[in-house]
Amino acid sequence: MSPLDYGRLLMAVTLGFHSLFIILGVGLSAMMSIAELLGILKKRNEFSLMARRWSYGFSIMFGVGAASGTAVAFELYLLWPTFMNIATRVVALPFFLEVVFGFFPEAIFLPIYYYGWNRFSKPIYHWLASLPIVIGSALSGFLIVTVNSFMNTPAGFSYTMNAQGLITSVYNVNPIAAMFNPATPFETSHVVGATYVGTAFMIASIYAYRIIRGDRSNYNILAFKFAVVFGFISSALDGIAGSLSATFLSQYQPEKFAAMEELYRTQSYAFEKFFNYTIPVRGLMSFLADGRWNATMTGLDNFPASTWPDVPLVHAAFDLMSAFGFYFVIVSFAAIVAFSLLKRHISLVNLAYYAVLPSGPLAYLTFLLGWIVDEEGRQPWIIYNLMTVKQGFTTSYSAVPLLFFSFLTFYTLLTVITVYILQRYYKAHPLNKGDGSVYGGD
Numbered sequence: 172m173s174p175l176d177y178g179r180l181l182m183a184v185t186l187g188f189h190s191l192f193i194i195l196g197v198g199l200s201a202m203m204s205i206a207e208l209l210g211i212l213k214k215r216n217e218f219s220l221m222a223r224r225w226s227y228g229f230s231i232m233f234g235v236g237a238a239s240g241t242a243v244a245f246e247l248y249l250l251w252p253t254f255m256n257i258a259t260r261v262v263a264l265p266f267f268l269e270v271v272f273g274f275f276p277e278a279i280f281l282p283i284y285y286y287g288w289n290r291f292s293k294p295i296y297h298w299l300a301s302l303p304i305v306i307g308s309a310l311s312g313f314l315i316v317t318v319n320s321f322m323n324t325p326a327g328f329s330y331t332m333n334a335q336g337l338i339t340s341v342y343n344v345n346p347i348a349a350m351f352n353p354a355t356p357f358e359t360s361h362v363v364g365a366t367y368v369g370t371a372f373m374i375a376s377i378y379a380y381r382i383i384r385g386d387r388s389n390y391n392i393l394a395f396k397f398a399v400v401f402g403f404i405s406s407a408l409d410g411i412a413g414s415l416s417a418t419f420l421s422q423y424q425p426e427k428f429a430a431m432e433e434l435y436r437t438q439s440y441a442f443e444k445f446f447n448y449t450i451p452v453r454g455l456m457s458f459l460a461d462g463r464w465n466a467t468m469t470g471l472d473n474f475p476a477s478t479w480p481d482v483p484l485v486h487a488a489f490d491l492m493s494a495f496g497f498y499f500v501i502v503s504f505a506a507i508v509a510f511s512l513l514k515r516h517i518s519l520v521n522l523a524y525y526a527v528l529p530s531g532p533l534a535y536l537t538f539l540l541g542w543i544v545d546e547e548g549r550q551p552w553i554i555y556n557l558m559t560v561k562q563g564f565t566t567s568y569s570a571v572p573l574l575f576f577s578f579l580t581f582y583t584l585l586t587v588i589t590v591y592i593l594q595r596y597y598k599a600h601p602l603n604k605g606d607g608s609v610y611g612g613d
Contacts, residue, residue, distance in 0.1 A: 198370025376531025
C-alpha cells in the first residue's frame, strides 16, 4: 500500500473504533438521565436502577473515549498537517468550545453523578447533576461535527491559491461563519440524532438477549421496553433529519448525492434506485430530493471523472444505511405494538425480542455506513473543492507505516482493556446488589 493508503486506512480503523464512544458518550447520558427522571416521577425503582447501572458503564466509556479522542487528535496532526494548518486557523473555535462547554462539564459533573447516589437529600437533586452531562455530551458531538461540516461546505474565510492548486494563505477569517457553515444544521442534527438511535438499539439488543436467554425479570423487560420506545422516537426523528440532509446534499454537494443515488446522467423525472433495483415510479428521486416530480437531478456527467468518488461503494453504503434506518423504525414500532396491544399473544411478544436482537450490532454498523457515505462521498476532497486528500496528507512518507502499526497496537490494547474492565466491573456488581436501595449505598 502507498503511504496515503496507510493513512486513510488508519483513520478509518481508529474513527471506526472511536465511533463506539461517540455513540455511547452522547446517547447513554441522555438515556440514563431520562430513566432516572422516570424512576423519580413514577416511583419505579427499576428505572432508577437502570440509570445507576448505566452510569457505571458510561463512566468507563467516558474515560476510554477521552483517551481514544486524544489519539485521534494526534493522528490528525501527524497524518494531515497541511489540512490541519488550514483547519486550526479557520475552524479552531469548535475545538476550544468543545473542551470548555462539552468536556469540562462532563468531567466535573460525572464524578458527582457517579458517587452521589446516596449524598443528596432528595433524588431529584441527584438527577439535576445529570443535566450538565447530557448537555455537555450533546454539545461535544455538535461542535466536533461542525468541523466535518466545514470540510463539506467550507465557509468563513478567503484564500489565495498558487498555480498548482495549493492554498498558500488564508485571510478574512470569520470563525463563526466557518463553524455555522451551510452543512452544519443538517449534518449535526443527523449525526447527533444517530448517536441516540445507536445507543437505544444497543441497549435494547442487550436486554433482548437476556430475556431470550430466560432472564425475564421485571427489570430486564422494563429496560427493553424503555430502550425500544426511545429507539423508535429517535430513529423516526433521525430519519427526518436524514431526509433533509439528502435534500441539502442534492443542492450543495451534487457529486456526493449523485454517487449516493448512482445517478450518472443528469435528468428530470429521475427514478429512485435501491441497490440494483429501479423503483418503477417516474420522478420519485426528484420528488424525494426536491419536492417536485419533474425536478432536474444533477448527475455525475456534469463533473470531471477525476472528481468522482467510489460510486458503487457510496451507493451501497447509502442504501444499506437507509434500509437499516427503516428496519429500526419498523421493528421498534412493531415491538411497541406487541408488548402494549398484543401482550396476551406470547408468541408475538417473543418474536419482538428476536426481531430487536440484531439491532445493536446493526445500529453500530449503520453509524459507520453513514460516515462512509460522508467521507467517501466527498472524495477526492478533504476540503470540498479546495484541497484534495493527497494535498492535505503528510510528506513524511517514511514515518507513515510506523504510525499505522503504532496506533493500531494502541487501539487493539485499548479495546482489550475496555472489554476486560467492563466485564470485571459488572461481574463484581451483579444486578441484585443495587436492587434494594438505588439511592442508598453500593
